[in-house]
Amino acid sequence: MNFSEVFKQSNQLCKVSPDGKYLATCVQYRLVVRDFSSLQIVHLYTCLDQVMHMEWSSDSLFILCAMYKRGLVQVWSLEQPDWHCKIDEGSIGLVSSRWSPDGRHILNTTEFSLRVTVWSLCTKAVSYIKYPKACQKGVDFSADGRYMALAERRECKDYISVFVCDDWHLLRHFESETQDLSGLEWSPNGCVLAVWDSCLEYKILLYSLDGRLLSSYSAYEWSLGIKSVAWSPSSQFLAVGSYDEKVRILNHITWKKITEFEHPATIMNTKAVVFKEVEKRPVVGSEDLSIHQLTVDNSLFSTQSKYEITQLPAQVPVIKPDPERANPKIGISALAFSADNRFLATKNDNMPQSLWVWDMQRLSLLAVLEQTAPVRCFVWDPRRPRLALCTGNTKVYLWSPAGCVSVNVPVEGSFQVQSLFWHCSGSSLVLLSKEHICLCYVEAEEEK
Amino acid sequence: MGDWWTPTKMPDPSLDTKELSSISGISMSPCRRNSHHSLHSTMALPKTSYSVISAFCTEENIPQCIVYINQEVCSLGLTGVSLETKAGVLSAVPVLNLLYEVLQLQKRAQRALHDLETQQLKSSSDLEHLQHSNCRLKDQLEHTRRENSGLHEGERQLQLKIKTLQNCLKSEKEEVQKLQSIISSRATQYNHDTKRKERECTKLKERLNQLLMDKRDKKLSIEISNHVGRSDGKRGLWKTVKMEARHEGEMYRALLGDYETRQRSLMMENSELKKVLQLMKKDMITILSPKKPCVKPEPADDSLEQAVSEDEEDPGDCSRESVEQSCEQARQQLTDSIRLQWRKLKSHMERLDSQASLLASQEREGDEMMSRKEHEDEMQRMRLELQQCKEFIHMQQQLLQQQLSSPCDEETAALLNDCYTLEEKERLKEEWRLFNEQKRNFERERKNFTEAAIRLGHERKTFEEDRAAWLKTQFLNMTPFVDRKRPALTEPHSALSVEPEAKLQSTPPLVTQSLFSTPKAAPVKMPSTADLYRTLHLVPDARGHGRCPSGEMLTKSRLRNCSTDCSVISLVRDENSPV
Helix, strand or coil, X not given: CEEEEEXXXXXXXXXXXXXXXXXXXXXXXXXXXXXXXXXXXXXXXXXXXXXXEEEECCCCCEEEEEEHHHCEEEEEECCCCCCEEEEECHHHCCCEEEECCCCCEEEEECHHHCEEEEEECCCCCEEEEECECCXXXXXEECCCCCEEEEEEEECCEEEEEEEECCXXXXXXXXXXXXXXXXXXXXXXXXXXXXXXXXXCCCCEEEEECCCCEEEEECCCCCCCCEEEEEECCCCCEEEEEECCCEEEEEECCCCCEEEEEECCCEECCCCCEEEEEEEECCCCCCCCCCCCCCCCCCCCCCCEEEEEECCCCEECCCCCCCCCCCCCCCCEEEEEECCCCCEEEEEECCCCCEEEEXXXXXXXXXXXXXXXXXXXXXXXXXXXXXXXXXXXXXXXXXXECCEEEEEECCCCCCCCXXXXXXXXXXXXXXXXXXXXXXXXXXXXXXXX | CCCCCCCCCCCCHHHHXXXXXXXXXXXXXHHHHCXXXXXXXXXXXXXXXXXXXXXXXXXXXXXXXXHHHHHHHHHHCCCCCCCCEECCEECHHHHHHHHHHHHHHHHHHHHHHHHHHHHHHHHHHHHHHHHHHHHHHXXXXXXXXXXXXXXXXXXXXXXXXXXXXXXXXXXXXXXXXXXXXXXXXXXXXXXXXXXXXXXXXXXXXXXXXXXXXXXXXXXXXXXXXXXXXXCCCCCCCCCCHHHHHHHHHHHHHHHHHHHHHHHHHHHHHHHHHHHHHHHHHHHHHHHHHHHHHHHCCCCCCHHHHHHHHHHHHHHHHHHHHHHCCCCHHHHHHHHHXXXXXXXXXXXXXHHHHHHHHHHHHHHHHCCCHHHHHHHHHHHHHHHHHHHHHHHHHHHHHHHHHHHHCHHHHHHHHHHHHHHCHHHHHHHHHHHHHHHHHHHHHHHHHHHHHHHHHHHHHHHHHHHHHHHHHHHHHHHHHHHHHCCCHHHHHHHHHHHHHHCHHHHHHHCCHHHHHHHHCCCCHHHHHHHHHHHHHHHHHHHHHHHHHHHHHHHHHHXXXXXXXXXXXXXXXXXXXXXXXXX
């Protein structure tokens, strides 16, 4: 496992182009594009203000930089460095900006969700979509980039509009059976739209592309409901994480619950392995067989950590949420399927130090990673069943069915990993601290 | 208590006093006069009383004495004997006979007295005992009363508590209702408010949008150096109806594609499953077919044979099924046949299982197949015996229970139901009632006893007087035979002690008495003796009858204080035994 040198970055803005060739980072008002393999600067663009949001177009030819404070969006071309485009939303304000899947349109959401402005780079044309709903996830493009689903709010009712992204033709417009729609998400095959209600009510609705209601599911009533939703890459499963600390898996044929994964404070399941991260000063001595330790030992001052397998039944540290405050720290806040659909990783907010990995073939708990600090971010390798996570300290953690690894980031000074993401090839990880980035090449390690 | 001493022989003291006194008055003088004469003889006598009597008869007044004695004897009812003077000489035989009779009489009286005394002692002890038990029962009563009041108090407190709790519950319920209504009203209010606010918000948004649009925001613009081609390289198309149709078509195509892929995957799965089923069926057939010859001989299994005949057709179907896989009928047939085969296999397996177990058991037993039957017979026999024994024991137990504690049953039942306070209360009440009854009984008995005691005292007094009088007369009569008295006194004593009853039976008591009793004395004499008899006899009698229920009660309450009641039971038994 190798690490690159450290580069500066601001606002956690660092993206790899969809084709994997370039790495774009924003440092204040500058946009730096590097070649991913050599890390040489290819282009350097200067924006009008500090960049708040940056995004690659789907064809990796353009980069969008949004400066929300000034209501400005600047687009840069990789092919023609002197080409430029500036979109000014004017006094109406700007809160979010994104590419359409074709990479030729930019969708800007104005302040107060007054409207969505669609700018075309091809024709300079501008079109508006009124009444968008400001919610957790009000817009979603299908995986093939053909359709866009948009949540709307009119006359105190929720509506869903399905647009054809090609020419922004409104394909379907229908009322959704939600009290207060909170999010929508296309299935990876683009045929089913999952729509869920706000946390006040446990309700998830499944609409076909043509607006038919396929099914509706509610696990319980009178309690805080859905917190997170995730499709499996095969569209076969829909995982719904809720405030009752359970994940419910729905199947794609009957849309009924197949199973539910509980997150108990005491793990009794004898088939599960509980990895516990143990921090300690480096000690010379023999290592336990059960410990998978991989440390680069040039970090003299940082504490080392390794995983130990805990005997079952094991206790998972639990924090008690404050019942007086809104959005209590309880329930499943994050779910992610591995690329091969075999594993599901979940995080329960009142067990912030633990990450749960479930086997989707046996529909059972496979592993629990108990960290010393709360888990900040976890991402599956887009190619392999491999999970990377960080907890805001100087280490990167990797889990695979073979075991667990804790890796210290060997840079000068401390590099506290706030978030991370994979390169699309799965060969390397991009680690982000507050102001820096660092690349971690994992492929070499794998081959060794 | 025999009948022999009972009636009429007692001289009526009230009647005889006059005569006696007059005679004594007469007789007193000779006594005094000859006092010094007979002093020697009296000194020789063991009993000093005789010295006095010696004055009763002198040489001069023998005939008078004889007459007197005869009179007295007659009045005493001793008819068979009288003194006769044969030429002035008193013959010894009648005198001795008379003396003997008198002695007998006296002895009888003594015995009666003794009996009476013991009777009285007994009754007094009884009385004492009853008083004791009465006392104890009183204490008990007091105790139960206190207990009762305590329970009442407890109950009252509990009731109070219940009342307060009920009030609490009521108030809580009311509060809950109130809160619920508040919640619902708040919810509606909140909903209304949110709707209103949202409407306002949308109105504002609309207005803002309008204003911004109207202003023709100069800033709202796109600056682009040159247009970019579409990512797919095509030119943009006009929005036309045709385009719409195309979009629809594409959408439906996409959906169709999805459904097709899904159907394909399902088909694949289906065919896989079918293949597995076919394989299973074939395997089953192959497993089952070699077994047929050994199974077939069993005549009862016609279902199997039927299945076998179907089996023979099935292999032919197989190929057909694989050809028309999707055909509904074929599928049905396949599943049916599989089901049938499966059932057969199951039954076969079961039979195999049973056979195996039988075989195992056979092996265990070796070649003692006969012994098994024998063993079973033996078992049957023993079971029967056991059953009989059980029945016998059961019967015995029942009988024992019936014999032992027919009254106890109630008690045990009551005890069993003890746990319920209500029943406890009921029981207490019952006990209370019983106790009252008992008390009343005791009271009555006590009264009886006091009456009896009083009567006894009276009787005793009269008897005492009687005896004194009798003794007096006796002594008056005896004085002439002072010398003979000694052998006469000793002999009857021994004779009496040996065979008193024979003697008494030989002397016909009642008939002779009624015949020879003085007609004057008899009617007056009868009531008093009869009364005495009745009182003496009645008390235990009445007591015995009166006791029966109370005895039961006592045995009932025995469970509570065994030690004290034991004596009572024994007493009851004593009293019951003569009855």
